[in-house]
Every structure is written in C-alpha cells, then in structure tokens.
Amino acid sequence: xxxxxxxxxxxxxxxxxxxxxxxxxxxxYGIVIPANKEDDRICYERWLFDTDDIYWIKKALRLYQDxxxxxxxxxxxxxxxxxxxxxxxxxxxxxxxxxxxIKN
Amino acid sequence: MEFKDYYQxxxxxxxxxxxxxxxxxxxxxxxxxxxxxxxxxxxAKFKExxxxxxxxxxxxxxxxxxxxxxxxxxxxKQGFKPPPGWQASHRSEFKDGAQYSGDFxxxxxxxxxxxxxxxxxxxxxxxxxxxxxxxxxxLPVFLEETQKQTEKKVEFxxxxxxxxHTAVLKKNLKVKLPKGVIDGERIRLKGQGCSGYNxxxxxxxxLHIRIAHHPLFDVFGHNLTITVPLAPWEAALGTKIxxxxxxGKINLSIPPxxxxxxxxxxxxxxxxxxxxxxxxxxxIKVVMPTKTSEKGKLLWQELSTNETFNPRKEWSxx
Numbered sequence: 335x336x337x338x339x340x341x342x343x344x345x346x347x348x349x350x351x352x353x354x355x356x357x358x359x360x361x362x363y364g365i366v367i368p369a370n371k372e373d374d375r376i377c378y379e380r381w382l383f384d385t386d387d388i389y390w391i392k393k394a395l396r397l398y399q400d401x402x403x404x405x406x407x408x409x410x411x412x413x414x415x416x417x418x419x420x421x422x423x424x425x426x427x428x429x430x431x432x433x434x435x436i437k438n
Numbered sequence: 439m440e441f442k443d444y445y446q447x448x449x450x451x452x453x454x455x456x457x458x459x460x461x462x463x464x465x466x467x468x469x470x471x472x473x474x475x476x477x478x479x480x481x482a483k484f485k486e487x488x489x490x491x492x493x494x495x496x497x498x499x500x501x502x503x504x505x506x507x508x509x510x511x512x513x514x515k516q517g518f519k520p521p522p523g524w525q526a527s528h529r530s531e532f533k534d535g536a537q538y539s540g541d542f543x544x545x546x547x548x549x550x551x552x553x554x555x556x557x558x559x560x561x562x563x564x565x566x567x568x569x570x571x572x573x574x575x576x577l578p579v580f581l582e583e584t585q586k587q588t589e590k591k592v593e594f595x596x597x598x599x600x601x602x603h604t605a606v607l608k609k610n611l612k613v614k615l616p617k618g619v620i621d622g623e624r625i626r627l628k629g630q631g632c633s634g635y636n637x638x639x640x641x642x643x644x645l646h647i648r649i650a651h652h653p654l655f656d657v658f659g660h661n662l663t664i665t666v667p668l669a670p671w672e673a674a675l676g677t678k679i680x681x682x683x684x685x686g687k688i689n690l691s692i693p694p695x696x697x698x699x700x701x702x703x704x705x706x707x708x709x710x711x712x713x714x715x716x717x718x719x720x721x722i723k724v725v726m727p728t729k730t731s732e733k734g735k736l737l738w739q740e741l742s743t744n745e746t747f748n749p750r751k752e753w754s755x756x
C-alpha cells in the first residue's frame with residue numbers, strides 16, 4: 335500500500351470538497367502554510383499541503399463554521415491548540431525523563 | 439420517535455430572542471465542541487446543540503418547530519408523531535449548516551426533511567455521487583521501526599455503509615512506512631476510508647503515527663536522550679562505558695568530576711529522517727550502592743575526613 339505525505343490544492347478542493355476560497359483564506363491567515371509557498375511565484379493552484387495540514391484545515395473549518403467565529407479568532411484558536419499539543423507532548427516526555435531520575 | 443425540545447437543549451425560554459438563542463448556542467458550542475472538549479459524550483452533546491440551533495436560528499423553521507412543540511405537548515415525549523400530513527416548508531434552509539449537522543437526529547430528519555447539507559457534503563442523501571468519509575486512526579510504531587522502511591499490518595473498522603453507523607466492516611492493510619517517520623506525523627492512504635455513496639469515491643485513511651514509549655530512550659524532536667547510571671567513583675575519576683544506541687552499543691568516555699544531570703552529546707546517534715539526523719544525549723545519574731561493604735565504609739570514611747567538599751554550600755547564604 336502506497337503512503338502519501340502530501341495533498342495538492344486541487345485534491346483538497348475536489349476530493350475533500352472544500353471550497354477553494356476557504357483554503358486561500360486559511361493560508362492567508364497563516365493557519366497552515368503550503369509546503370512550497372516559500373517560492374512566491376507559485377500560484378495557489380499549485381500549492382502542496384502536508385498531510386498534517388489537512389488535519390488542521392478541517393479543524394479550522396469546523397471551528398469557523400460551528401462556533402461562528404471569524405478567521406482571525408480561528409487562526410488564534412488553532413495556534414493555541416498547536417501550542418497546547420506541543421507542550422502536552424513535551425510535558426509527557428519530561429515526566430517520563432523525571433521518573434528515570436527520581437524513585438517513586 | 440423521541441420529541442426534542444430544542445429550547446430545553448439550548449437552555450433558553452421558548453420566547454427567547456434570536457440574540458439570546460445565539461448567545462446560548464455559542465456558550466454551549468464553546469463547552470461541547472469536540473475540537474475543544476475531548477470528553478466522552480461531548481461530541482454527541484454538541485450535535486444535539488448544533489441541531490437545536492440550526493432550527494431555532496431561522497425565524498421560519500423556528501415557527502414550524504413552535505407549532506410542532508405545541509402539538510407535541512399533548513403527546514408522550516417518547517412516542518411523538520408529527521401531525522398527519524405534516525411537511526416542513528423550509529427544508530431547503532439546511533444548507534451551509536454546521537459541520538456536525540450531517541448527523542442530525544431522527545426527529546430532525548423526519549420533521550425537517552433529510553440530513554443537513556454540510557460544506558463537505560459527506561453525509562447528504564442525494565442521487566449524485568458522494569465521497570466516503572475520511573478515517574483517522576492511531577498507528578503505534580516502535581522507535582526502532584522508524585529507522586528503516588517497515589511493513590506494518592493495520593487493522594481497523596469502518597462503517598459498512600456511510601449512512602448507517604450500525605454495521606461495521608473490518609479492514610486489514612499492509613502498509614509500508616518509510617524510513618524516518620516521526621511521532622505525530624500523519625500518513626495518507628488514498629481511498630482506504632469509508633466507501634462512497636452513489637458511485638462516489640471512497641474516503642482516505644489517515645494513519646497518525648504514535649511512537650511507543652521506549653524503555654531506555656526519550657525522544658525530543660530528532661534527538662534521543664538516555665539516562666546513564668554511574669557509580670560515584672566512576673563519576674569522580676572518569677571512565678569509559680558501553681552505552682546502547684538504536685543501532686548497537688558504543689563506547690562513551692566519562693570525564694572526571696562528572697555531575698548528576700550532566701549531559702554528554704553523541705553526535706549523529708539520534709533519529710534519522712529525510713531532513714535531519716539527531717544526536718544522542720546521555721544524561722548522567724550518579725547512583726549510590728544500596729548496601730556498602732565494611733571495606734567500602736572505611737574508604738568513604740577516609741574520603742570524608744580528607745575532603746572539604748560541601749554539597750550544601752549554597753544554603754550557607756540563606
């Protein structure tokens with residue numbers, strides 16, 4: 335079974351059924367950054383997204399629609415969620431490391 | 439069919455203004471939205487709240503619901519039946535609904551006609567092709583497996599039919615994981631999610647990589663850490679010891695006067711991925727013998743007499 339690590343702009347629109355203007359807005363607000371966006375000459379139709387980005391795009395759309403919040407608030411919520419995930423993971427690792435040092 | 443009192447669900451009075459209804463929805467959505475609340479039951483509660491709001495936020499559908507509510511007050515709550523010949527006149531209102539509106543209750547579907555149409559239209563019943571739902575599952579991977587291309591068996595269950603969530607289909611796949619996958623990474627398997635409807639494409643399967651905890655190593659990005667126990671004399675005098683790495687044992691030189699908590703870096707012995715190679719960080723832990731021999735006690739005694747070391751020197755300033 336072949337594994338994929340990216341999805342194209344077209345695939346996101348066609349397969350996932352997400353409207354193109356929503357994806358552009360999500361990128362403009364910095365919620366996700368296409369893997370090849372560093373090159374500004376690349377037009378949005380040729381953007382490539384990591385599989386992890388799809389997860390955050392879907393989450394952003396759900397929050398935007400279900401909570402009736404604007405894109406700035408959505409971007410802030412997503413950023414805080416991402417930070418929380420990183421801190422939670424770091425905390426778990428430090429806890430494990432501490433247990434190797436300290437006897438219960 | 440159970441009657442759903444949408445006012446009760448949103449915890450508002452039946453004569454509440456649209457502003458009050460909106461505020462009540464926002465408060466409950468903030469509490470129960472599955473992206474914000476991972477508690478069991480939060481998603482079901484949010485779906486109920488979203489359904490109530492979908493009906494009450496629109497003046498026309500709210501008026502229809504009020505009519506039904508009045509009619510329903512004369513019936514038992516569990517055995518509710520709409521008036522004979524009932525047909526909602528605002529079925530088309532349920533477009534662009536909330537994400538979870540695709541999963542509305544039987545009460546909603548029979549009263550307001552079919553499932554809500556969501557932006558990704560995963561769940562709507564129409565004759566046009568509808569793509570199947572994407573599925574995400576966690577895939578536990580051993581740390582050693584990330585350092586080479588690995589074939590993993592993946593077993594998961596998906597709804598046999600996208601619209602009845604009762605029957606489940608067991609699927610087995612063999613997946614090739616490329617070398618260098620990292621914790622939290624997602625891998626997409628095209629067309630391995632739920633089946634489509636009306637000839638629509640199947641959804642995708644996303645494997646969320648979870649690296650299983652290792653008995654010796656902890657992972658920090660591409661770096662690995664290992665706690666290295668040392669005897670006090672090894673830490674004081676310095677030594678050479680063998681330490682494990684992911685690809686075999688190596689010699690590590692411990693310099694004299696090494697402290698507990700000191701970190702020694704072994705370059706290139708961390709995790710290797712497409713983009714980077716990490717280091718192995720050896721963290722020193724000085725361990726005392728659990729029982730000291732008579733001869734050992736004499737040697738410690740000699741040391742304590744001859745050394746002036748004060749481990750609590752900083753406390754003297756307090």
